[in-house]
Amino acid sequence: MAEGLVVVSNRLPYDIGREPGRGAPKRNVGGLVNAIEPVLAERGGKWVGWDGAMLPSAAAVAQSWARPRSTRLASGVVLCGVPLSERDVARYYHGASNRALWPLFHDFPGKTVLEPEDWVAYREVNRRFAEATLRYARPGERIWVHDFHLMLVPRLLRELGFGGRVDFFLHIPFPPAEIFRVLPWREEVLRGLLGANTIVFQVGRYKRNFVESARSLGVVAPDDEIRGPITLEHEEGSTRASAEPIGIDAADFVRLAEDPEVKARSVQIRRAYGPRPILFGGERLDYTKGILERFLAVERMLRTNPSKAGTFAFLQVVVPGRHQVEEYRQMKREIDRQVGRINGEWGGEGWVPIHYRARALDRPELVAHYLAASVVLVTPLRDGMNLVAPEFVASRRDGDGVLVLSEFAGVSEHLPGALAVNPNDVEAFATTLVRALSMPERERRERMDRMRPFVEANPATAWAERCLALPPGGAVRAERAG
Numbered sequence: 001m002a003e004g005l006v007v008v009s010n011r012l013p014y015d016i017g018r019e020p021g022r023g024a025p026k027r028n029v030g031g032l033v034n035a036i037e038p039v040l041a042e043r044g045g046k047w048v049g050w051d052g053a054m055l056p057s058a059a060a061v062a063q064s065w066a067r068p069r070s071t072r073l074a075s076g077v078v079l080c081g082v083p084l085s086e087r088d089v090a091r092y093y094h095g096a097s098n099r100a101l102w103p104l105f106h107d108f109p110g111k112t113v114l115e116p117e118d119w120v121a122y123r124e125v126n127r128r129f130a131e132a133t134l135r136y137a138r139p140g141e142r143i144w145v146h147d148f149h150l151m152l153v154p155r156l157l158r159e160l161g162f163g164g165r166v167d168f169f170l171h172i173p174f175p176p177a178e179i180f181r182v183l184p185w186r187e188e189v190l191r192g193l194l195g196a197n198t199i200v201f202q203v204g205r206y207k208r209n210f211v212e213s214a215r216s217l218g219v220v221a222p223d224d225e226i227r228g229p230i231t232l233e234h235e236e237g238s239t240r241a242s243a244e245p246i247g248i249d250a251a252d253f254v255r256l257a258e259d260p261e262v263k264a265r266s267v268q269i270r271r272a273y274g275p276r277p278i279l280f281g282g283e284r285l286d287y288t289k290g291i292l293e294r295f296l297a298v299e300r301m302l303r304t305n306p307s308k309a310g311t312f313a314f315l316q317v318v319v320p321g322r323h324q325v326e327e328y329r330q331m332k333r334e335i336d337r338q339v340g341r342i343n344g345e346w347g348g349e350g351w352v353p354i355h356y357r358a359r360a361l362d363r364p365e366l367v368a369h370y371l372a373a374s375v376v377l378v379t380p381l382r383d384g385m386n387l388v389a390p391e392f393v394a395s396r397r398d399g400d401g402v403l404v405l406s407e408f409a410g411v412s413e414h415l416p417g418a419l420a421v422n423p424n425d426v427e428a429f430a431t432t433l434v435r436a437l438s439m440p441e442r443e444r445r446e447r448m449d450r451m452r453p454f455v456e457a458n459p460a461t462a463w464a465e466r467c468l469a470l471p472p473g474g475a476v477r478a479e480r481a482g
């Protein structure tokens with residue numbers, strides 16, 4: 001039997017802390033939750049994360065802290081809540097995490113907002129997560145910390161005296177050293193991470209970036225050959241660094257793709273657009289996802305090939321979120337403006353180029369769209385890995401469909417059958433769209449066949465096993481800093 005596992009991430013899959021009587025707990029949409037849920041459902045364990053409630057004051061947090069809230073799911077997984085106040089959410093989550101770390105780690109230094117007060121909250125909340133984890137974890141259990149919201153937690157666990165195994169996985173890119181050094185709290189982040197026995201990245205390049213930054217702290221590492229785990233020697237001991245690409249619950253997508261209701265729904269979607277092939281994009285509202293660049297490429301295609309007008313339907317679903325952050329509100333306005341402008345300019349009787357929906361689809365509906373689409377566009381400006389691309393491949397058991405994939409998505413190195421694009425190159429992007437729309441069936445099938453092996457051989461559960469089976473770095477000293 002697998003040893004007990006405690007997963008720690010900013011958010012739980014369901015907001016268990018919302019007031020009773022306000023309906024069923026809301027499910028959180030996002031790559032991290034979708035990848036970890038099947039892993040925990042299979043091996044069992046606990047999941048520590050923010051419970052979704054925004055408490056009015058620090059006093060309310062202290063009160064909630066006295067009565068920890070946990071919920072057992074039907075799968076046996078126990079969700080363990082960490083309380084946050086409105087101020088914590090504003091400063092730690094929207095501030096330090098979403099306005100500083102997220103843009104910087106995705107190579108958008110120009111969008112990065114560095115507020116010292118946000119960092120104070122980040123530190124405090126990371127400590128609260130570490131304390132909560134130790135409260136919920138039983139002796140002998142191992143702790144698996146996730147993502148950029150919680151990069152100080154590994155070291156904080158050590159400071160609180162935890163001597164067991166701590167692993168860390170970063171879902172987003174780790175930026176090049178020249179960009180990372182912009183962060184005023186860079187040393188604290190590196191030391192925070194180095195409290196873990198293992199630090200795992202999505203792809204070798206992010207690992208190499210991390211190692212290069214860590215050298216500035218005097219960390220000793222062998223010359224990195226990108227792939228394969230390496231050992232980092234540092235003041236506190238040693239830590240293994242590796243790259244393990246995350247996977248999806250492919251079987252669930254196959255099951256849905258074969259479900260008669262989902263199939264019928266996909267036919268209905270296709271009919272709604274007449275005989276026109278559907279180009280489909282679906283993601284969270286985020287400037288990293290390249291949604292505006294995609295609109296501009298569609299427009300460029302129309303400008304250079306006016307005869308394409310009326311011959312396709314482009315359907316873009318955007319899951320709203322992070323609207324407390326100005327950069328996201330701005331982006332939403334810009335999307336609305338561009339869709340209006342492009343449709344106004346290019347639309348005609350009974351046809352508009354862009355169909356835009358600003359709301360989440362549930363998973364069966366999402367799969368119905370993957371099935372209805374002739375072309376799926378996954379064209380982020382930067383993306384740690386990206387799960388939409390493998391989900392589309394897994395869903396297309398019929399072997400048809402074209403994937404247009406940004407070379408800046410971590411997953412691009414694993415999906416050789418995709419049509420690769422640089423989303424910043426609007427002309428090449430437009431040409432690729434034309435090529436995708438006119439690709440002969442034989443080539444479509446041949447390309448899809450080349451993508452299936454990676455997706456099927458790399459389910460989320462196998463990814464987790466690989467991460468958790470890494471031999472740990474040597475003992476990390478458990479001691480109180482300064």
Ligand code: GDG
Nearest residue numbers: 030031032034171282283360361362383384385386387388
């Ligand atoms: C982070 C990293 C990394 C999309 N539209 C709808 C919907 N989705 C689901 C997809 C997919 C998930 O959201 C998005 O996952 P991504 O991986 O594409 O992106 P992030 O949320 O940014 O995830 C990313 C990931 O962590 C895992 O490590 O791959 O690079 O940024 O699963 O299916 N889900 C629903 N309705 C939608 O309309 N329900």
